[in-house]
Amino acid sequence: MAEHTVLFVDDEVNILKAVQRLLRNEPWQVLTASRGSEALEILENTPTQVVVTDQRMPEMSGVDLLAAIRTRHPDLVRMMLTGYTEMGVAVDAINRGEIYRLITKPWNDEELKAILRQAFDHFDLKNEIKRLNQVTREQNLKLQDMNRNLEGKVRERTKQVSEKHQELRIAYIQTIRALSEAVDAKDAYTRGHSERVGVYASKMGRELGLPRELIERVYISGLLHDVGKIGVRDAVITKPDRLTPEEYEEIKQHPEIGARILTPVNFLADVVECVRHHHEWYDGCERGYPMRLRGDQIPLPSRIILVADTVEAMTSDRPYRKGLDLDVVIRELHKYSGSQFDPTCVDAMLQLLEHEGEGFVRKEQKFDIHAFLEV
Ligand SMILES: [Fe+2]
Numbered sequence: 001m002a003e004h005t006v007l008f009v010d011d012e013v014n015i016l017k018a019v020q021r022l023l024r025n026e027p028w029q030v031l032t033a034s035r036g037s038e039a040l041e042i043l044e045n046t047p048t049q050v051v052v053t054d055q056r057m058p059e060m061s062g063v064d065l066l067a068a069i070r071t072r073h074p075d076l077v078r079m080m081l082t083g084y085t086e087m088g089v090a091v092d093a094i095n096r097g098e099i100y101r102l103i104t105k106p107w108n109d110e111e112l113k114a115i116l117r118q119a120f121d122h123f124d125l126k127n128e129i130k131r132l133n134q135v136t137r138e139q140n141l142k143l144q145d146m147n148r149n150l151e152g153k154v155r156e157r158t159k160q161v162s163e164k165h166q167e168l169r170i171a172y173i174q175t176i177r178a179l180s181e182a183v184d185a186k187d188a189y190t191r192g193h194s195e196r197v198g199v200y201a202s203k204m205g206r207e208l209g210l211p212r213e214l215i216e217r218v219y220i221s222g223l224l225h226d227v228g229k230i231g232v233r234d235a236v237i238t239k240p241d242r243l244t245p246e247e248y249e250e251i252k253q254h255p256e257i258g259a260r261i262l263t264p265v266n267f268l269a270d271v272v273e274c275v276r277h278h279h280e281w282y283d284g285c286e287r288g289y290p291m292r293l294r295g296d297q298i299p300l301p302s303r304i305i306l307v308a309d310t311v312e313a314m315t316s317d318r319p320y321r322k323g324l325d326l327d328v329v330i331r332e333l334h335k336y337s338g339s340q341f342d343p344t345c346v347d348a349m350l351q352l353l354e355h356e357g358e359g360f361v362r363k364e365q366k367f368d369i370h371a372f373l374e375v
């Protein structure tokens, strides 16, 4: 069966015969009908791509037939072949039948064949575009589906990864805590010192409105600030009396030793400098060590830790004195604000002491990791 079929509709049998004769050798199936109703019946039962109709026919005019075909078979390529080229008919055929071409009788044989070829091409092209649109639509739907699945998977994996990450951070902070406890254990009087400095310092960080990552760095730096005391002789660390100048020089090594201990640990890279400079003076005077940095040259966590460290040390018992009262501590903070201490950090500490009073220096405080990580 031919792939392409054209239907000619005309009430003059001679015309139909002439057309059939003309198209005998073309690779098309040529059907004919002499009335509109017959034409519609054929189209109902035979796949057809092109229809060519006369205008003046009994029962149903060509324009009416084309309008009916347009409704029932919108894809069909419609043409009119007429001897009456009145303007009104042409306009009607175009508007109501949406015709592809208007051909006038008598026709030129080669021209008619060419027009039919173009009509079939037109039909095939439109069909191909339709098919491609359909394929594109289906592929889009499939893609949307895949995207949805992918999003779900990504969400799930992200959740798993962030849970693992959380576990690792907790484990990591606990490891650092264990290390700092080992340092404090060298001296019965400083038990819990590092943990408390970490807690005070992180509270100050929050008071200063620092971002979470920085508060975490402040806390960890607080935990580790005195880790270098591991490298200082026990006799010097636990000495109950005043230190000799030589012993004081020895003690002053601890920030540098601490930084050296931490340097090889990749994930503590941000903490190293904070530990190294936790005894610098804000005004850069010679009492600060090891490098006599001043102001902003000193890492902010170091400036915070210095205040937290001082408050912790002053409020704790020592072999030679009891822990000092808060008002003494507050007086001291005011006195050294701007020289030893960064005034901003002093203000943060004073705010905290004002709000929390004695409760702020409770000895059993621990940093609440879980609460912190969930903020
Ligand atoms: Fe220290």
Ligand SMILES: [Fe+2]
Pocket (backbone or CB within 6 Å): 193, 197, 225, 226, 309
């Ligand atoms: Fe300390």
